[in-house]
Amino acid sequence: MLKQLDQSIRMVNHYINQQWLTVKKSVITSSKRIQSLTKQGPTLVKESNAKKSLIAKQTDKVKTTLKQLEAIEDTYLLLDGLLVTHEQLGILKKQRPDLNQVIDIRALPAITKTRGFMQCARCLNTDRALFLPFPCGKCHKTDWYCLNCLKYGRLASCQTLFHLTIQHHQTKPLQTGFQFTSTLTPHQERASDQLVNAIQTNERHLLIHAVCGAGKTEMLFRGINQALLTGKRVCVATPRQDVIKELLPRFQAVFTDVPIICQYGGSDDNHKRAWLTLCTTHQLIRYKLAFDVLIIDEVDAFPYHNDQHLIKQAARALKDTGTFIYLSATPRPALVKKRYPTCFVPVRYHGHPLPVPRPYFTSFKHTPLPKNVREAITNERENNRQLLIFVATIKQAEALLPHVQAAYPTLTIEAVHARSEKRKALIDEFRLRTIDILITTTILERGVTFPSVDVFVLQADHDVFDEAALVQIAGRAGRSKDDPTGSVQFYFETYTKAIRKSIKSINKMNVLGERL
Amino acid sequence: MKCLICLTDMNQAISWQSLGKRQRYGYCADCEPKLKLITGPVCPDCGRHVSTGAMCHDCKERRGKSLSYNRSLYHYDGASKALLTLCKYRYHYHALTPLKREINQGFLQHYGKLKQATLVPVPVSTKRMEERLFNQAALIASLINRPALSLLDKHHTGKQALKTRQERLDLANPFYLTEGKSLPKGPIVLIDDVYTTGTTIHHAANVLKTAGISEIYSFTLAR
Ligand SMILES: [Zn+2]
Ligand SMILES: [Zn+2]
Ligand SMILES: [Zn+2]
Ligand SMILES: [Zn+2]
16 A cells, blocks of 8 residues: 555655656746847837737746746645644645645654664654553554644544655745844844854754843744745744744744745644744644754743654754754753853843842641732832732632732732633733732743743742742843843742752852853 | 643552442542533433424424434533544544443433434545544444444545535535445444534434445434
8 A cells, every 4th residue: 555655755755856846947938038028029019919929928928938947836835744643634635636746745654663662753652651542443453543633633543644745846035124223232133144054054952042031032033034035944932822923923024925824733823834834832732844043942841841742853854054043041961061152141131130039938738828929919019010929730729810900909810720710801801900919730831921920939949840840930020121120939838940940050159150 | 641632640549349340540639621411301302402302493494304313422512622623633542441431321311212223424535534543433332342343435525624614515425335235134323423413313313224224323423
């Protein structure tokens, strides 16, 4: 079966190549003819109207062939590097009957089994518990299907995964309509230059280690522009949906001529492709050898560091000649050990040092809102900042809310977590300052920026608050130029390694920042 | 064990009782579908919940019944629809497996007295089988502790869910007997995932009746 498929694919490939060449040839010859005709034009046209119509005909022909070329360009954007199931391929073929003629379809067995080990070709999962057996009604034996990536379309062991590629694509420069006028700080400038350089020289890896609030996004624009100008395809992947939605308008304002698509679970753009893709790291599962530049934001964050498959999927989505850019405020030791070329930005864009967390031993045995926390809230109310209170679990957030509301009846206090229905609305309201105190789980740990907040972490000794999480949380304070300081307080029963290390690392950054 | 829906790890409490019969498939507390069992009086023919226990309008209208009666386990509402979609259209074979005990109990409650019954799953067309690689009715039949026999085949007619009620009623009988199978002696219980208009099950029952089966019942997961 596979052999047959392979053969037919080879035939299709051959056919495409020929098609491509004929299209190209006909464009060249007809444009040459037009040139020659128009040169003679002024004298000839008067003599004969027939010639005139001939010119028109030729122009039309060129136009249609140009259209064909554009269609190939579109197809490239739409399909190159896509991984699809049998069923998805069927849908694509229905939409585009000429599919076989424009693309190269490679078949990969969906689940490979070697010496009892199974691997899913799409999500690269190897966990045996995630492969479920079932009696296949087509081949009448026991097949397996991968539960890990079921939501992207079921893959069973007797099925194939198809990798779509277009070989005869010529990169052409792209008009980007680059509108970026803000001035960068010297640190941002240095990082930006290094990024441009890495992309120009096709470097494989670059780690940008920048503190929270260093202005990472601004550092990216020039590099991305450089890539797009040379016809490279760029993808910016971040772990959180909220962040993607925030980034989109900023990118649209800078790259005014580039269509940008935004992919996350449940977005409308999932079937579209463009030169510039913003997506969640999970969406990279759809691609193989698709991008020239892949920028991965918050490499240290959940779910990226938690799921080894996501790292492999990201690596697969990048072309062999592509450039990997990692962004992180708190790179994990495993990444640091790889010793990739690193660009270090230890200073925030406004030049002020990071607020250093203050640790407080506090017992939460009797109440979710101990007396010293309440006093601290009362004290901080005087400085006119909003307050973000981080807790470890949804349960804790819900338990704490009535206590805080009872203690401050005049203030607007809300709680937000992954399962709250008004999640987005509450975050927007907090940004508009109509909420005074927001109790949150780690969902607001990164990416989102509020101009002027104080940050408390209750039960900071909980497992979910690892070093990276605490550094990120502390990084929510003092983000704006107008209010570059902010109070960060950790409350806990045991002084964990994570708390100690997070404070140490923030202090270290501040020392490094001063030296520069 | 992982939750079949959200894939989170579920730590099973290991006790002496649970050691022998550890389940492989389950839902976590958050994903546990909130299925509602059909209880109380039902229409004697189609098994739909009717507060008076009288025959419903649809069943009164129906002519030429080959089916003795239908019984169903759950109400066909948001929860059961979502679960069946996961199974039938996202092709999650094991989406229903954790319901094995409840399905068995439900079956015995209605058909426990039919000791010699043979289960006949309502078939899917070859085309559908090629996409799905399994028949959800056969899957449900496999969860019931009775012998199952695939006696029927089906011509391809397109997606049921996309058709209007009238279109479905108008369709000619898409079922036919599988060649080379000998008919079982006792009663037959047709098995399907859902009974909506009943057209599908009545078509299947008609074919079996014509073939000479006298006692035909049906059991579906939802109604
Ligand atoms: Zn998989
Ligand atoms: Zn199979
Ligand atoms: Zn679950
Ligand atoms: Zn009825």
